[in-house]
Amino acid sequence: xxxxxxxxxxxxxxxxxxxxxxxxxxxxxxxxxxxxxxxxxxxxxxxxxxxxxxxxxxxxxxxxxxxxxxxxxxxxxxxxxxxxxxxxxxxxxxxxxxxxxxxxxxxxxxxxxxxxxxxxxxxxxxxxxxxxxxxxxxxxxxxxxxxxxxxxxxxxxxxxxxxxxxxxxxxxxxxxxxxxxxxxxxxxxxxxxxxxxxxxxxxxxxxxxxxxxxxxxxxxxxxxxxxxxxxxxxxxxxxxxxxxxxxxxxxxxxxxxxxxxxxxxxxxxxxxxxxxxxxxxxxxxxxxxxxxxxxxxxxxxxxxxxxxxxxxxxxxxxxxxxxxxxxxxxxxxxxxxxxxxxxxxxxxxxxxxxxxxxxxxxxxxxxxxxxxxxxxxxxxxxxxxxxxxxxxxxxxxxxxxxxxxxxxxxxxxxxxxxxxxxxxxxxxxxxxxxxxxxxxxxxxxxxxxxxxxxxxxxxxxxxxxxxxxxxxxxxxxxxxxxxxxxxxxxxxxxxxxxxxxxxxxxxxxxxxxxxxxxxxxxxxxxxxxxxxxxxxxxxxxxxxxxxxxxxxxxxxxxxxxxxxxxxxxxxxxxxxxxxxxxxxxxxxxxxxxxxxxxxxxxxxxxxxxxxxxxxxxxxxxxxxxxxxxxxxxxxxxxxxxxxxxxxxxxxxxxxxxxxxxxxxxxxxxxxxxxxxxxxxxxxxxxxxxxxxxxxxxxxxxxxxxxxxxxxxxxxxxxxxxxxxxxxxxxxxxxxxxxxxxxxxxxxxxxxxxxxxxxxxxxxxxxxxxxxxxxxxxxxxxxxxxxxxxxxxxxxxxxxxxxxxxxxxxxxxxxxxxxxxxxxxxxxxxxxxxxxxxxxxxxxxxxxxxxxxxxxxxxxxxxxxxxxxxxxxxxx
Amino acid sequence: xxxxxxxxxxxxxxxxxxxxxxxxxxxxxxxxxxxxxxxxxxxxxxxxxxxxxxxxxxxxxxxxxxxxxxxxxxxxxxxxxxxxxxxxxxxxxxxxxxxxxxxxxxxxx
Numbered sequence: 007x008x009x010x011x012x013x014x015x016x017x018x019x020x021x022x023x024x025x026x027x028x029x030x031x032x033x034x035x036x037x038x039x040x041x042x043x044x045x046x047x048x049x050x051x052x053x054x055x056x057x058x059x060x061x062x063x064x065x066x067x068x069x070x071x072x073x074x075x076x077x078x079x080x081x082x083x084x085x086x087x088x089x090x091x092x093x094x095x096x097x098x099x100x101x102x103x104x105x106x107x108x109x110x111x112x113x114x115x116x117x118x119x120x121x122x123x124x125x126x127x128x129x130x131x132x133x134x135x136x137x138x139x140x141x142x143x144x145x146x147x148x149x150x151x152x153x154x155x156x157x158x159x160x161x162x163x164x165x166x167x168x169x170x171x172x173x174x175x176x177x178x179x180x181x182x183x184x185x186x187x188x189x190x191x192x193x194x195x196x197x198x199x200x201x202x203x204x205x206x207x208x209x210x211x212x213x214x215x216x217x218x219x220x221x222x223x224x225x226x227x228x229x230x231x232x233x234x235x236x237x238x239x240x241x242x243x244x245x246x247x248x249x250x251x252x253x254x255x256x257x258x259x260x261x262x263x264x265x266x267x268x269x270x271x272x273x274x275x276x277x278x279x280x281x282x283x284x285x286x287x288x289x290x291x292x293x294x295x296x297x298x299x300x301x302x303x304x305x306x307x308x309x310x311x312x313x314x315x316x317x318x319x320x321x322x323x324x325x326x327x328x329x330x331x332x333x334x335x336x337x338x339x340x341x342x343x344x345x346x347x348x349x350x351x352x353x354x355x356x357x358x359x360x361x362x363x364x365x366x367x368x369x370x371x372x373x374x375x376x377x378x379x380x381x382x383x384x385x386x387x388x389x390x391x392x393x394x395x396x397x398x399x400x401x402x403x404x405x406x407x408x409x410x411x412x413x414x415x416x417x418x419x420x421x422x423x424x425x426x427x428x429x430x431x432x433x434x435x436x437x438x439x440x441x442x443x444x445x446x447x448x449x450x451x452x453x454x455x456x457x458x459x460x461x462x463x464x465x466x467x468x469x470x471x472x473x474x475x476x477x478x479x480x481x482x483x484x485x486x487x488x489x490x491x492x493x494x495x496x497x498x499x500x501x502x503x504x505x506x507x508x509x510x511x512x513x514x515x516x517x518x519x520x521x522x523x524x525x526x527x528x529x530x531x532x533x534x535x536x537x538x539x540x541x542x543x544x545x546x547x548x549x550x551x552x553x554x555x556x557x558x559x560x561x562x563x564x565x566x567x568x569x570x571x572x573x574x575x576x577x578x579x580x581x582x583x584x585x586x587x588x589x590x591x592x593x594x595x596x597x598x599x600x601x602x603x604x605x606x607x608x609x610x611x612x613x614x615x616x617x618x619x620x621x622x623x624x625x626x627x628x629x630x631x632x633x634x635x636x637x638x639x640x641x642x643x644x645x646x647x648x649x650x651x652x653x654x655x656x657x658x659x660x661x662x663x664x665x666x667x668x669x670x671x672x673x674x675x676x677x678x679x680x681x682x683x684x685x686x687x688x689x690x691x692x693x694x695x696x697x698x699x700x701x702x703x704x705x706x707x708x709x710x711x712x713x714x715x716x717x718x719x720x721x722x723x724x725x726x727x728x729x730x731x732x733x734x735x736x737x738x739x740x741x742x743x744x745x746x747x748x749x750x751x752x753x754x755x756x757x758x759x760x761x762x763x764x765x766x767x768x769x770x771x772x773x774x775x776x777x778x779x780x781x782x783x784x785x786x787x788x789x790x791x792x793x794x795x796x797x798x799x800x801x802x803x804x805x806x807x808x809x810x811x812x813x814x815x816x817x818x819x820x821x822x823x824x825x826x827x828x829x830x831x832x833x834x835x836x837x838x839x840x841x842x843x844x845x846x847x848x849x850x851x852x853x854x855x856x857x858x859x860x861x862x863x864x865x866x867x868x869x870x871x872x873x874x875x876x877x878x879x880x881x
Numbered sequence: 882x883x884x885x886x887x888x889x890x891x892x893x894x895x896x897x898x899x900x901x902x903x904x905x906x907x908x909x910x911x912x913x914x915x916x917x918x919x920x921x922x923x924x925x926x927x928x929x930x931x932x933x934x935x936x937x938x939x940x941x942x943x944x945x946x947x948x949x950x951x952x953x954x955x956x957x958x959x960x961x962x963x964x965x966x967x968x969x970x971x972x973x974x975x976x977x978x979x980x981x982x983x984x985x986x987x988x989x990x
Contacts, residue, residue: 029928031944035954036907036924042950063925068932 011050013041013057021061025069033064084423090403091424094396101392104771105385105428109480110435111764112378112385113472117440117457118447119378120468124460125453126365129274130349131461137212140177140314142345144307144324145357149339158358160304161343162331163289164297165324173323175316176309180204180211182277183288183305184361187254188556188733189281191239195733197554198235200252201279201361202288202305210310211277217246218266223284228265231281236267254291256699257557273454276348276362299334306360308348321345366453380520381764382476387513388772389428389480393421394510395779397488404488405496418485425481426473433473450753483509510776515816517772518858521765522820523827525850528758530828530842535755537840544673544688545584546616549575549708550739551718552583553725556732558698561609563728568706571720573713578614578705581606581696584673593692594658600647603689604659606696612638612670614705622653622668627695638668638693646690659694714738754831766854770861773809777865780805788869789877801870806862813858817851824850887939887968893918894930895939895969898959906945906956907931931959939965 018034025033037060044053095102144161166179183202188195208220215230222228229250236245245264252260262283271278285305294301311317324343331340346352353365397404404417412420444457457465555561561579568577582588588605609627620641626632637657644652655666672688708717718736725734781788788801796804825847832839887895897913898905911927914920934940945956961969 031954032907032957033928035948035951035956036911036928038951038954039908040924060923060925063923064928066925066929068929 011045014054017058017061024065024071026071029069037061087420087423091427098396101396105389105392106432106435108388108768108771109385109432110439112381113433113436114439114443115378115381116472117436118444119374121444121455122366122371122374125274125455128461129365130276132272132275133211138348141210141308141310141348143348145344145346147341149341156358158360159306159362160360161307162299162304163301164299165327166307166309173320175312175320177312178206179309180206181285181305181307182361183285185254185291187252190251190731194239195731197733197735198280201282202285203282204285214269216267216269222265225265226284226286227262229262229281229283230266230268231264232268235280253556255556256293258291260287272459278363299331302335306362317345384517384768386476386480388768390483391510391772392775393484394487395775397484398779398782401496404491405493408493414489418489421485421488422481426477429473429477511812514772514776515812517769518813518816518854519820519823521769522817522851522854523824524758524761524765525854526824526847527828528755528762529846529850531754531758534839544671546707547739548711549714550615551706552737553704554735555702555704558701560729561701561704564724567724573709573717574706575709576610576614576707578610579608579701580611580703580705581608581700583703584615595647602643603691605691605693607693608696608701611705612693614707617673618671620669620671624668625695633695635664636667637664638670639666640670640672640691642672642688643690643692766857770857773858773861774865777862781866781869785877789874792874798870802863802866805866809862813855817855821847821851890930891934894927895934895965898940899961905959938962939968
């Protein structure tokens with residue numbers, strides 16, 4: 007080798023620092039000898055690595071330097087730090103208040119984000135680990151017609167009873183399902199979601215009871231309810247042993263007896279229910295044969311194995327049933343049934359929940375956590391800037407401390423300690439604010455979890471981590487900054503308050519750019535919610551209202567009376583409804599298959615919703631012929647199958663031939679974008695006659711928009727007269743179709759508004775701190791300029807220039823970022839929206855610029871107005 | 882009853898120190914162990930073992946002359962003390978005492 011390689015210097019420095027001097031020579035010597043050998047053997051690169059590794063291995067207790075002097079615990083010093091920092095806080099109350107509030111809000115946001123995170127982390131902690139160790143859920147893997155693979159936690163009804171009989175190794179199983187029904191006790195009548203499970207449910211899973219015994223669930227006609235529901239129906243009465251009358255679809259009536267009151271179940275659990283009864287009733291309600299594989303209702307299914315080692319074996323034995331299932335039901339194609347441990351984490355990202363609760367999907371989780379992190383970052387940077395600003399008044403203190411023996415690390419420790427106290431104060435502010443922010447947030451997103459539901463030990467640890475992370479983020483830079491001064495120049499006064507540097511300028515630019523981004527977001531979502539309310543969806547949205555019914559008989563009972571009311575124009579009935587309840591399925595025309603939206607309609611439905619007829623006629627479902635084989639399609643359907651002459655064409659739908667009798671205009675289901683969308687605007691849709699036994703929605707149209715409230719009152723009166731024991735479950739179509747998008751808009755608007763205010767406050771306070779610092783630095787300059795005749799406005803312009811550049815830069819960056827981000831967000835959520843206009847961006851940018859420049863101007867103005875003699879006499 | 886115990890690695894290092902006869906220092910001992918016992922050991926482990934042996938009074942050391950090889954750094958040579966020799970003898974005699982009581986038939990492999 008031509009040149010001599012040497013080991014990295016830093017590792018030798020480290021050795022020299024840490025090892026006893028008397029041992030150093032032999033250690034280094036031996037290492038070096040080896041190093042030469044390694045270089046020859048492996049080359050310089052590997053030799054360096056080996057050298058470092060072996061050098062580190064030398065750091066054993068015998069070789070390490072001992073501290074000769076042991077300091078007494080410096081409690082007095084810490085006391086002094088505490089007193090000095092408190093005095094310092096007292097002197098700078100405004101800065102401290104701004105930072106405590108700003109950082110407090112940021113920490114409150116972090117607490118909120120933690121809540122969402124904890125939802126997933128602590129999911130199903132309610133169930134004891136050992137108790138459910140051998141319980142597995144069955145996942146069905148499907149292949150959809152468009153080639154996508156999906157999986158879902160459910161299985162065909164007959165699968166597990168048959169399998170449990172034929173295969174050894176299954177201890178017991180439980181199927182879990184949900185239905186809607188009407189529950190009545192005396193005069194208390196409400197529509198409820200009810201859970202159904204096999205008799206083994208309480209054997210397999212622990213649910214503490216307030217009253218009753220788990221044994222009662224072995225009785226087929228028992229129902230277990232929670233405290234809330236017990237109060238709703240029975241009030242002060244003792245609910246145990248009382249009966250409830252239930253009515254389900256197909257007018258199925260079931261009487262059940264309350265067998266137990268279940269204690270509160272946390273929101274983040276697989277099983278959440280208000281009331282639960284036996285699975286056998288599902289068969290009665292939906293009138294299916296429990297051995298029928300073609301039944302599309304597939305309950306979530308759980309099995310308890312004799313021993314977990316059998317998992318793969320049993321999974322293998324499930325394979326033959328895939329074929330049985332697919333032969334019986336061909337609407338969806340199952341590829342396999344898999345067993346997954348009960349506690350294994352799945353989220354809605356890739357797994358359908360079936361009828362059970364699941365973890366939150368990761369996308370919003372990431373968004374929330376990164377938002378909280380950004381806010382925390384801004385707040386920490388602010389604290390960094392203000393700490394440096396405040397420290398500039400304390401340079402003499404640092405000088406004195408250093409002169410009497412404080413080392414660099416002592417000074418750093420002091421400043422980090424101060425930041426820690428500051429963050430500690432902010433943490434209390436944050437916890438107080440979280441009491442308001444967290445409920446507001448969880449209400450918005452429908453997460454029924456509160457801070458008190460969380461595991462308190464985890465929460466405490468999370469807060470501790472947050473405290474130290476924030477302190478380090480905010481405190482390290484000022485600590486290094488202040489620790490490295492030379493005490494002599496400090497005491498001589500050679501070092502003046504450092505002005506803005508590139509680092510602080512960059513922080514400020516980012517802060518303001520983010521403020522612009524969130525402001526644009528907020529304004530755009532505000533505009534969009536206005537716009538979407540005004541959209542005509544292709545039918546008489548504004549004049550429609552709906553009420554939930556349970557049978558054709560109920561419709562017949564009130565139809566005639568309704569139509570006589572002069573303000574009502576049309577009355578119809580249906581199974582599915584525009585904007586809700588329909589499904590995507592496959593139809594066949596001339597052996598070609600097409601995927602279209604299926605809407606099963608009832609008598610007079612199409613007339614009532616007011617879809618515009620283009621060609622042919624609408625369905626007349628009082629005629630048996632139409633009920634048997636007539637359908638109506640929309641224009642998007644024609645485009646989809648690629649013909650304009652579809653009238654009288656035969657369509658095969660669910661193994662039955664229909665004739666297209668009419669063509670209607672397109673409508674818009676809802677404003678959300680979904681995967682099924684074909685042309686970006688309207689879906690190809692087929693309206694087919696639903697089985698009258700499935701009718702579940704009454705649709706009423708008023709003559710004029712102004713009449714809708716009068717019509718509702720009349721509808722309610724007629725309802726109560728004719729159907730006194732049925733709950734009046736009513737919605738205006740406007741709510742029906744737009745409720746979700748309205749809510750999303752409102753939520754986003756709130757969040758963006760919150761972020762805008764927060765961002766603006768934080769950024770403005772950061773700017774204020776920086777401007778004050780700058781003026782401090784240049785106070786003499788201002789004094790001299792003034793004595794030489796400069797006016798207040800001259801000085802304003804001069805000092806503002808620097809900040810104007812920062813602001814313009816951040817406004818430009820923020821506008822661009824805000825434009826693209828908001829546009830992207832809108833595009834992923836909605837199919838109909840107003841794009842972000844240049845004017846919006848411009849106005850938002852200018853607005854933030856004005857906030858910024860007025861902050862600096864007022865700060866500078868105060869200094870510029872001051873008597874120059876004061877600043878010149880300073881020192 | 883012995884007052885001071887000696888571990889297996891310590892025994893090996895001590896023996897090798899004797900084998901190397903005056904030329905025993907960190908690298909030499911390490912390489913000798915690797916060569917003769919076919920045993921992977923790091924130089925730092927040997928150092929710490931030597932340090933322990935010195936504390937127990939089984940070895941003494943002195944610094945050698947400057948060497949070119951090691952960037953001018955001197956080697957520390959180790960030598961066994963009488964206490965060290967005594968303990969090696971003792972170990973040997975205890976072992977042979979035990980071996981003598983074993984009939985070859987009892988050692989099945």
